[in-house]
Amino acid sequence: MELSEEELRLLEQMERALVEEDPKLASTLRGTSFQRMARRRMILGGAILLVGIGLLIVAVLLDLTAVLQTVVGVLGFVVMLGGAILALTSARSPGHSVPKVRASGKSGLGVVDGGRPHRPSRQRSGSPFMERMEERWRRRRERGL
Template identity: 35%
Template sequence: MPLSEYEQRVLEQMERQLTSDDPRLANTLTQRGRRPFGRYALAGTGAVVGLLVLVLGAANSTAWLGVIGFVVMFAAVAFAFAKPRSANARRGPQGTVQPDGAIKPAAASRHHKPGLMARLEERWDRRRGESGR
């Protein structure tokens, strides 16, 4: 069932509000990342090898071998779920969304970014100012 014009306008307005409030979240939600199959195959192989070493350590009553097997299994699973690093990927927000929906690229700045608490306080002050209190 298609959306009515009103529903489409409201949805577009909500999308613009989200991207203006938190551009980093909007970028994260719109990215379509795929991990290569080889990464999962390598992680699966590592997990199986780690499990075999763990079982071998338990069967021979050698605790250190079991610990090594567990560490190998854990590292393989962590590798499978870790975000792959890209050499050319930019960190942080890509830009800001203007009220008309256009994206203004972020200027490359060398100054120190404000901390988490400063950003939260600034957002709080901005929201309190918008509500008229």
Template identity: 35%
Template structure:
């Protein structure tokens, strides 16, 4: 059943509000999965090999082979669900262009603590409500 015009407007308004309040969350929710099929094929093969080693270790009374099989299975599943771009640099400015055309490397942003971020959000919201 399609949404009425009023429901569509409300939904769009909620989406804009979410984007303005927490852009990182909105970006995370709108991203599509980036995992390729080959990643799942490799992980599935690794899990099958690990299961085979586990069964052979149990059947042959070789506990070390069973442990190796379990570790291989665990690593395969972790590989399947791990973030494929975890080590890659995120987008964003890499430097600042000066008026004379010289490029100066941007200083890495200092990580703020959890409480500092909460306090900053609280102050921003209080400032928005006072308008």
């Protein structure tokens, strides 16, 4: 849904006020620091994953007692799992699209067009399902007024 001209104008005024009041927050909202932080977390997660694999290899290769070998192996697995979780949660899923951003004003902030990826509707507008949903919506609106 597109914003009206007045809504866009108000949004631009709010953006300018935000940039003047708190430039650091405005920079964060632009998204560049979020991307850098996600990249750092992925690299850190990968490094922790490698340390966990190294601990597993050490547990297998070194001539340790059975109890110590088990403890080092379990510790290596837990560290490896933590690194993998950190790396994977900081990365965006390939199936999710990034919301489209329209630049507005000189501040560099943008308007996000929706939170979900746009998918064409599989239902026809005249389908019984949509008719039922529209009828429910009308009844709710009538009860609320």
